[in-house]
């Protein structure tokens with residue numbers, strides 16, 4: 320199903336792909352709302368609920384402060400997936416653009432991107448707004464990434480601007496980019512989702528991201544799907 324390399328840009332999901340945590344679940348846990356909200360996140364990840372149906376519900380309940388978002392950024396880095404830094408350094412060395420496309424909160428993803436040396440303009444995620452005291456105001460409801468199908472919109476934009484892309488991710492919201500003609504590689508190193516494993520043309524079933532390089536860098540035909 321994938322047309323295969325060469326790719327101009329390699330796009331990674333964030334939660335459970337570059338970092339082993341789910342950001343919104345971490346925020347919910349700190350707010351004492353994990354039991355209440357985690358089933359919503361899981362349902363969205365598995366494609367049983369539309370993302371837009373749960374996005375506002377979760378954030379309006381949690382109302383994360385600026386300091387919580389900064390702390391989440393540090394947690395993303397502490398829980399970076401094995402091989403992520405080496406994989407991204409190798410991609411940059413091979414002349415590839417690396418992007419992050421996430422349904423998470425941009426201000427929390429940016430520190431992880433900086434740690435992985437991915438420039439902020441290649442981080443596509445949902446903006447969150449605070450007042451002058453760092454109290455939660457709202458999120459960018461207009462962002463395609465707060466809605467089902469949003470990753471397809473953003474991946475197509477990058478593909479139009481930069482050339483062919485491939486998305487690597489763990490969730491159904493990632494695998495659905497294939498319907499938009501985007502190449503997809505499933506990653507089961509943090510959470511193995513059966514629905515994704517079944518439909519992904521390529522699936523990495525190891526806890527390390529380095530096997531990505533075998534699939535996305537120009538290499539012998541034997542390594543291609």
Ligand SMILES: [Mg+2]
Nearest residue numbers: 332334335489
């Ligand atoms: Mg994910």
